Amino acid sequence: MSDLLERLRGRGWRMTSQRRVVAEVLDGEHVHLTADEVHARAAQRLPEISRATVYNTLGELVSLGEVIEVATDGRAKRYDPNAHHPHQHLICSNCGTIRDVHPAGDPLADLPVEERFGFTVSQVEVTYRGLCGVCA
Amino acid sequence: MSDLLERLRGRGWRMTSQRRVVAEVLDGEHVHLTADEVHARAAQRLPEISRATVYNTLGELVSLGEVIEVATDGRAKRYDPNAHHPHQHLICSNCGTIRDVHPAGDPLADLPVEERFGFTVSQVEVTYRGLCGVCA
DNA sequence: TCTTGACTTGGACTCTGTCTATTGTAGGGT
DNA sequence: ACCCTACAATAGACAGAGTCCAAGTCAAGA
Known part of the structure; x- marks a missing residue:
């Protein structure tokens, strides 16, 4: 659950409401969302969040190893929050x-x-x- | 070699100079080109060939099973002409x-x-x- | 040779994603 | 509790890859 938020805080992440919402969206359901889908869900909770922030945050989560980027079809990348269990x-x-x-x-x-x-x-x-x- | 052209003709392909050139580009070298790279090489032989035609032709070759589409990184797809040998x-x-x-x-x-x-x-x-x- | 439907063309358009200049703010220091 | 300041967010322009469309062209069968 919010182990994720704890881990991020522990890594020195400045905890903003935008980052929290993006992390929660990914943490909440085990589905493979595109960046735009993440943005849409985040915007339900935080209407003014920008696309750029979602992209930035996803990129950071990927480089921290908390999320896996899945490029399946040459279209939008998908983001897989199940990064700690090999699959x-x-x-x-x-x-x-x-x-x-x-x-x-x-x-x-x-x-x-x-x-x-x-x-x-x-x-x-x-x-x-x-x-x-x-x-x- | 031009087994490929023979097979395509046998499948009822209308053989245009554009299609011939695209097929020859792919058939010629065993590398994994992007659509734009295919277009560039095709244009060396047939300067007026359009991007749309290259995309169309590549799509047809893929659905005929003559070429494999490789989506590796969420950027440009690459086209692999080595479709008849599993790898x-x-x-x-x-x-x-x-x-x-x-x-x-x-x-x-x-x-x-x-x-x-x-x-x-x-x-x-x-x-x-x-x-x-x-x-x- | 004629005809016709399949093929090609160029350009506009869409979709994903990146970049930048500006504005905002989290969190440590006092 | 209040300031700083570096880090983060924003809007919008931009770029790369690919698709779509209306109009023109041409391969190949009659």
């Missing part, structure tokens, strides 16, 4: 719904050294695609 | 270089039924990230 994503190709999933196995271990081309590989994202129950 | 991508977080890689294992099989939430899962993308030899 992957399952996306409906039709309606765009995103679910967090937990596959077995370790995809990083599946990439042999001779397939790394001198890269220092540090991260893997797995995106499953298909049709959800409603769209199928 | 995944390794991306440098610094310079954005993309390499095709071939991990072992089958990530689709790693997603248990109880983690599919009624979806009909048909596709998996695995994206490895890290620093390439030059940027490290």
Whole structure:
């Protein structure tokens, strides 16, 4: 819950009403919102909040590792507040719904050294695609 | 090579000079170009080709399954002509270089039924990230 | 060669996101 | 409790990527 606000305060964040509202919007529901959706929900509580502030705040939350940025389709990025539990994503190709999933196995271990081309590989994202129950 | 052009003709494509040039640009080099890069290279051969045509043609190639769209970072999509050989991508977080890689294992099989939430899962993308030899 | 519907064009438009100059304010210091 | 001041918020201009549309062009079948 507001562990998040505590952690942010502990990291020296100046706590403004705008930042509080953005953090609460993300913390409140486990959905994957776009920046504009976050802005819309934040504006319900704080009508004068600006888009720029929402973008700034989201960017800060991402660099603090509190939120994950998900670029699924080349359109708007989505923001995933479930950053402290490793997971992957399952996306409906039709309606765009995103679910967090937990596959077995370790995809990083599946990439042999001779397939790394001198890269220092540090991260893997797995995106499953298909049709959800409603769209199928 | 121009297997691609043959396949497209066989699918009833009206063969225009614009489409030929776009197909040849993609077919020529195994790199991952953005739409604007494709446009630039196409324009070297056919100066009057328009952006809209390049976007249209790329979209058609994608829906025909001849080219894969790679949305890596929420910026410009990249187009991968290596659609007939299954592979995944390794991306440098610094310079954005993309390499095709071939991990072992089958990530689709790693997603248990109880983690599919009624979806009909048909596709998996695995994206490895890290620093390439030059940027490290 | 003619015809026709598919294709191309340029430009306006939308959507996401960034930047900047200005104004506002959280929170430490007194 | 009140000031400072550096950090944060704001509005709006701007930029990049992509889409849409009306009008003109042309590939390919008759």
